[in-house]
Amino acid sequence: MRGTGSYLPDQQVASEELSLAMGLAAGWIEDRTGIRHRHVAGSGQAASDLAAGAARRALEAAGLTPQDIGLIVLGTSTPDELGPSTACRVQAVLGAPQAAAFDVAAACTGFVYGLQAAVGWLATQRGKPPYVLVIGVEVYSRFLNTGDRATAALFGDGAAAAVIGPAPPPYGIASMGMGADGTRAGDVLIPAGGSRTPASPGTLASLGHTIHMDARAVRSFIVDVLPRLIAEATDDAGVKPSDLSLVVPHQPNPRLVESLAEHAGLAPGQMVIAGQDVGNIGAASLPYALDRAVRTRGIGEGEVVLLAGFGAGLTWGHTLIVWPPGSI
Template identity: 85%
Template structure:
């Protein structure tokens, strides 16, 4: 210690990566298998394809592949990571955390690891945990892997068009590390309404309804969803999250360069741009080729736009998450310059 004050730090996304399983299923083929007209699913959701994990692929396999790509994008190695936070509703096991499985696969021996169970808002909840840890940790590597991953295909009732038409498998990750102010994550907020936990859930397999012959016969280990209630929630919450995030950042929705939302139904989410005070060009919609991949949906869209359009220094990027629980949250980011993203 030399008595000088520490340099001010903020925290930014320094690299992104994603992974999709090899098998791709078209909405036309799925519609036919469900006895529907070929264009039924795409016409109502905008989803053209979704990816399906191989029989022996688990959440940690997809997550580790996405994490490796995010590390490469950030120019880092697994040993540079001090924490792994993983959001999922479809873990490898009920315990231990899937994050610990990923830590072992990566060889990130210096990293602590845990899961967050916030459904499709899991990536935003994970970012909040990452920033809190980075702001208080001492002596550990100042970089966090935040991962969202789902293998929903293993938890679907293929006869239920409300869920089978929407969900897919995939993973996406981001590396969070130091940045020089004013760049980085400028505001965050989380929310929940547990009175509506029954709107979307996998009812069996936990301590309330342990697995048994009865739960298997009743398809209790598959996703159950009240489609109308979920649709009302999406229509209501996305404009609110955008308004609250803009207000917290002292900006107007039109000042946002990009809004990256969770997109369980890409067509529905894209249609809400005007209600949120946005131009459609501000919305990053990437779910048409992956479907609803839950906690991976938002970071997948972020990775895709970062690798295609690119994100310029100083652009304001809003991450807007919402999902089962019910949960929601946002992260507002002033994107750092390339050299700052690569700084140690």
């Protein structure tokens, strides 16, 4: 991992303001989630604009230019349009003519799935620049029912990115894993707008183009999957949770995720929690937390970092990294 970067829209909405707008006590959202603020994209901003902002910062951190990139993989649930891929929009905005580009539709696990694609490409590609931009981005504010506290209280807009490239042994990615359970696709979804339920006056009237979430089912999934991901990743790598320098999870509810650290065998300070001022930014949540850790704490050569993603689909995945020399 050569460099990371993130981009948040300028507008902030405080949880206190949002709680009052929904007829709740001022501290209701923050007390239950730990979220203080979330960012909201401007009227002229699309997912590709946020993604390009994060990508530029990751490239700057890596000391590279868009011409050095051979592939762009972008995870999102809120693309600019149904087609073409938002990754192609980003390629054009950045000016990265040598980069192939595609989207990954794995919801909040999109960044981890994107890393898997990046590693596979790096292992087989010849003749292209040997660097990949992996991006997570969401503009959830366009897909929220503001009267639904289960979703409106949690979601925000933002983007984060990382530049991936070759690393000398024993550094780099030590293990990866992915999984899915499509029987639970209905737990979190935007039900209208696709080929099954195309847009119509009826779907607009019924708010079918907004996020629908079974909050109880999703909470149960998080409580189960995060400790399991940590256990599976450490078992695969032959290490113990205590050997991990950092665990960087997706954090749809920062307070809930932080409460699972002890159950997963982690000591205070091992888990990176960075969602307090952004909320759940989906595929950008995990790389945003990673970027914050890099820029505030710093990650040293040889430190072992676990990325743990999970989200709608249902999907989940992990990436274990032995931090390479020369990274920011």
